[in-house]
Amino acid sequence: METHNSFNEQFEFSGKAKTYSLIAIAIGVLAIALGFITGAVERTFANLLLMGYYFTCVCIAGVFFCALQYAAQAGWSASLLRVPQAFAKVLPYAAVILILIIGAGLYFTHPILTEETHQHITGPYLYKEWAAKAITTPGTDAYDAIIKGKSGYLNIPFFFGRLAFYLIAYSILGLLLVKYSNNEDELGGMFNYKRSFNLACAFLAIFGFTVPLFAFDAIMSLDAHWFSTMFGWYNFAALWVSGLSVITLVLIYLRKLGYFGWITADHLHNMGQLIFGFSIFWTYLWFAQFLLIYYANIPEEAAYFYKRWEPEFQPWFWFNLVMNFVAPFLILMSRDSKRSVGVLKTACIILVLGHWLDYFMMVMPGTVGPQAHWYTEIGWIEAGVFIGFAGLFTFLVLGALSKFKSLVPKNHPFLQESLHHHI
Amino acid sequence: MSSTKYILGLFDDPDEMMHGIDKLQKNSIPIYDVYTPMPIHGIEAKLGIKDSRLGYAAFMFGCLGGTTILSLVYYFLGYDWPMNIGGKIHFALPDYIPVTFEWSVLFASFGMAFTFFYATHLFPGRAPRVMDLRATNDRFVIAIDAKGNTPHEDITNLLKEAGAVEIKHNDRKYVSYE
Numbered sequence: 369m370e371t372h373n374s375f376n377e378q379f380e381f382s383g384k385a386k387t388y389s390l391i392a393i394a395i396g397v398l399a400i401a402l403g404f405i406t407g408a409v410e411r412t413f414a415n416l417l418l419m420g421y422y423f424t425c426v427c428i429a430g431v432f433f434c435a436l437q438y439a440a441q442a443g444w445s446a447s448l449l450r451v452p453q454a455f456a457k458v459l460p461y462a463a464v465i466l467i468l469i470i471g472a473g474l475y476f477t478h479p480i481l482t483e484e485t486h487q488h489i490t491g492p493y494l495y496k497e498w499a500a501k502a503i504t505t506p507g508t509d510a511y512d513a514i515i516k517g518k519s520g521y522l523n524i525p526f527f528f529g530r531l532a533f534y535l536i537a538y539s540i541l542g543l544l545l546v547k548y549s550n551n552e553d554e555l556g557g558m559f560n561y562k563r564s565f566n567l568a569c570a571f572l573a574i575f576g577f578t579v580p581l582f583a584f585d586a587i588m589s590l591d592a593h594w595f596s597t598m599f600g601w602y603n604f605a606a607l608w609v610s611g612l613s614v615i616t617l618v619l620i621y622l623r624k625l626g627y628f629g630w631i632t633a634d635h636l637h638n639m640g641q642l643i644f645g646f647s648i649f650w651t652y653l654w655f656a657q658f659l660l661i662y663y664a665n666i667p668e669e670a671a672y673f674y675k676r677w678e679p680e681f682q683p684w685f686w687f688n689l690v691m692n693f694v695a696p697f698l699i700l701m702s703r704d705s706k707r708s709v710g711v712l713k714t715a716c717i718i719l720v721l722g723h724w725l726d727y728f729m730m731v732m733p734g735t736v737g738p739q740a741h742w743y744t745e746i747g748w749i750e751a752g753v754f755i756g757f758a759g760l761f762t763f764l765v766l767g768a769l770s771k772f773k774s775l776v777p778k779n780h781p782f783l784q785e786s787l788h789h790h791i
Numbered sequence: 792m793s794s795t796k797y798i799l800g801l802f803d804d805p806d807e808m809m810h811g812i813d814k815l816q817k818n819s820i821p822i823y824d825v826y827t828p829m830p831i832h833g834i835e836a837k838l839g840i841k842d843s844r845l846g847y848a849a850f851m852f853g854c855l856g857g858t859t860i861l862s863l864v865y866y867f868l869g870y871d872w873p874m875n876i877g878g879k880i881h882f883a884l885p886d887y888i889p890v891t892f893e894w895s896v897l898f899a900s901f902g903m904a905f906t907f908f909y910a911t912h913l914f915p916g917r918a919p920r921v922m923d924l925r926a927t928n929d930r931f932v933i934a935i936d937a938k939g940n941t942p943h944e945d946i947t948n949l950l951k952e953a954g955a956v957e958i959k960h961n962d963r964k965y966v967s968y969e
Contacts, residue, residue, distance in 0.1 A: 655888060662885050665877060701850065703842065790832065 375778050379627055381770040389763040396756010403749045413473045413493040414735040415749055418727050419757040420466040421586050422610070424535070425603075426761065427462045429611020430455020431542035432575060438545070438561075438568035443785030444638055447630050447776050450769065451618050453549060455611070456542030457768040458761070463535035470531065470586070474499055474524065483593060484512050494735070498522045498592035514593055522589055534582045541571040549777050556779040579604050587727070591734040594672045598657035603730075605650035609692070610723035612643045613716040618765065620713050627775055633707040634789045640706030643719065647696040654689070676729060680738035680745055688729050691722030724754060795937040795960040797823065799923055800950035801930045805831050808931040811953035812837055815933070820946060823934040826926035848906040849899045856898025857891045864890065920965045930957075 403412030430452035437445045473494025480491035480500065487509040491500035497515070502508040504519045515522070544567055552560035580600020588599045596602075616639045622628045661669045676685050695718045705711040732745070739745050769775075777783065802808035805827065812834075815822055825838060834840075868874060869882035879886070908914055926932040935946060937960070947958050 655885075659885050659888065663877065702846065 375774050375776045377627070377775060378773060379622070379766070379770045379775055381766045385621075385762065385766055389759040389766070392755045392759020393763060394759075395752055396759060399749055399752020399756060402752075408749060409476075409478065410493050411736045411749055412753070413469070413476075414731050415753040416469045417473060417494055417586075417735075418724075418731045419753050420462070420469040421731075422724060422727055423757050423761055424459070424462040424466045425607040426611050426614050427455045427459035427542075428538050428575075428579075429607050430615070431459060431538055431545065431571065432608065433611065433615060434542070434545050435568035435571040435575070438564045439572055441565070441782075443782035444635065444789040446780040446782040446786035448615075448619060448628065448635060448786075449549065449777055449780070450772055450775050451615055451622070453546045454618075454765045454769040454772070455615070456546050457771075458764040459535075459542050460539045461764055463539055466586075467528075467531060467535065470494060471528075477501075482510060482512065484514065485509075495589055495592070497734070498589060499524060499527075518592065522592060527585060527589075530581065530585055534578050537574055537578070538571075541567060541574070545571070549780075550773075552777060552779045553774060558781060561781050579607070587730050590731060591672055591675075594669065596657050596661070596669075596672070598653055598660075602650070602653040602657055605646060605653050606723050606726050609643060609646045609650050609719055612639060612646065613719040613723075614761075615639065616643065616712060617716045617720065620709055620716075622769075623709075630776070630787050632789070633709075634791050635786075636709065636712055637703070637706045637791055638789075640700055640712050640715070643715065644696055644700040644706070647692060647700075647719065651689070651693040651697075654692075672734075675733040675737075678733070678738050680740075680742045681729070681733055683742045684725060684745060685729060688722065688725050691718055692726055695719075695722070793937075793943065793960070794962045795943060796964055797922065797961045798935045798937050798940070798943060798946050798950075799959040799961060800933040800935070800953070800955040801923065801925065801957040801959070802933070802954060803930060803956050804954070805931050807954035808933060809834070809837070811933055811950060811955060814949055814953045815935070815946075818945075818949060820935060820940055820949070823936045824922075826922060826932040826934065828927055828929060828931070831931075845903055845906060845910075849903040852902025852906075853895040853899035855902070856894040856896070859898070860891055860894035861887065918967050921967050922961070922965055923959065924966060 400412055400416065403409070403415070433445075433452040434449060434456060436442075437449065474492045477490045477492050479488060480496050481487070482489055482491075482500070482503075483497055489500055489502075489510040491510075498518065499522075500510050503510045503512050504516045504523075505511060506516070545564055548560045548564045548567070552564075580603070583600045583603030584595075587603065588595065616636065619628060619631055619636070619639070623631055658673065661673055675681070696715055699711060699715045699718070700706055705715075728746070728750070739747075780786075800808075800811060802811060808825070808827070809831070812822065812825065822838060825834065827834075864887045865882055873881040875881075876883070876886075912920060921927070922934050923930065923932050933950070933955075937943060940946060943960065947960075950958050
């Protein structure tokens with residue numbers, strides 16, 4: 369066992385990771401440009417929203433991870449906190465990108481068919497169900513009484529105000545947690561830890577109340593006629609599982625490069641336990657939302673699943689459960705598999721792709737609708753935009769990580785507990 | 792030939808007991824088992840105790856519970872007495888997932904508890920088998936099988952050197968029998 373860790377080592381972002389992430393970004397830009405040129409504008413916008421939201425959610429999961437560890441006064445995670453902190457540092461970029469995508473999607477318009485009244489009107493590329501012009505003006509073609517009833521909440525200025533509030537609040541609190549941790553490295557003592565604890569509690573309170581609303585606004589309002597109170601927590605579960613999987617993947621990758629030598633199978637075991645447990649939690653929420661609607665079978669509620677049971681979407685609908693429930697349940701159940709880097713990595717990759725599919729099932733049926741066949745549902749636009757955002761995420765996160773003066777919070781009061789973590 | 796069956800080294804400090812284990816292992820004296828009043832970190836790895844297989848039992852019992860209730864529900868509501876509930880097909884699977892979950896958990900937890908009792912001979916009403924009564928109170932006990940481990944004086948001396956407060960040469964394995 370290594371007894372001397374060099375805590376002053378900095379991460380150097382270069383070589384293959386940099387080249388490949390830049391190539392991935394180029395592929396993404398190309399896919400987006402081709403998507404717009406070839407006329408699949410709405411599909412490209414839907415993909416941009418999907419990945420912009422996914423990207424933001426993973427970064428938010430980084431802030432949430434840090435806050436949770438501080439609020440719980442957890443010791444085991446102290447030596448790996450730099451990774452979620454790097455996510456927190458990227459969150460402002462992700463937030464700006466998401467706001468830009470949503471702004472562009474609302475600004476550019478195209479001819480659409482209204483959902484309730486089947487009129488041909490002009491509507492925006494994103495949120496067409498509630499954001500089309502004159503949709504709340506009685507007497508027009510676009511008028512929709514249900515949307516009119518919701519317009520006190522679902523109107524563009526308030527919508528943007530809310531999104532800006534959530535994202536600015538999460539970004540600032542995340543950056544402050546990073547700043548306190550950096551101060552702690554310089555100064556030592558308990559002052560910064562106590563401040564981080566208080567801030568983490570404040571963040572968790574704000575996050576707990578606003579993250580369901582964030583999901584309602586960004587994703588659920590795509591199907592504006594439908595609503596589900598489970599949706600917010602269901603999205604939170606997806607955010608948390610995918611965030612944990614990405615944190616684990618980054619840790620495994622950095623360990624392979626020779627950094628984070630102090631991260632042992634015990635730390636990975638803990639990450640695996642969290643991923644396993646919260647995958648079950650995700651399934652619970654997914655199923656609770658599904659079962660109540662299935663059992664009651666009220667048309668206005670069942671419409672959501674009706675769209676997702678169109679033959680083009682149904683295979684993906686069930687495959688979603690396979691990837692996000694069956695796979696982690698069976699792969700990560702035993703202790704040995706959580707402690708094996710290869711198995712854990714496989715499970716994390718399945719879950720990262722699985723939660724992409726999960727978000728895909730939330731976004732696509734209500735925006736673009738079915739394609740020609742079930743197998744053309746996921747094409748080069750989806751793959752290209754995913755690769756582009758994955759590259760952007762890798763580039764920004766590893767760049768943020770290389771700016772830390774040390775890969776471990778040197779003066780964290782629980783650092784020794786984390787270095788000697790053993791389960 | 793002495794009638795000693797087990798040699799017990801009683802320690803009053805867990806660290807000294809851990810050093811005692813080291814010392815015995817260095818001298819290639821096999822340790823039968825160690826009894827402590829509280830869990831001690833890292834002792835399983837030191838003694839080379841295999842991971843518990845209780846989890847596999849739990850999984851199998853969970854599968855059994857899920858299969859049992861799904862079969863029962865299929866027999867009741869799909870075959871023996873089909874009922875029209877909300878216009879659904881008779882065996883509407885999503886409706887029976889919660890009960891399947893509950894029975895899986897129930898069987899897994901009861902099955903795990905009974906497996907544990909079976910493996911450790913801890914049935915209710917049965918006097919527990921204890922090699923030294925103070926192992927549940929304030930003594931950390933290393934037990935060594937006396938058969939084949941000779942001479943016994945050497946073992947006694949080793950335990951003494953390691954800081955054992957008392958050494959027992961027991962003719963019976965357990966001090967309590969049912």
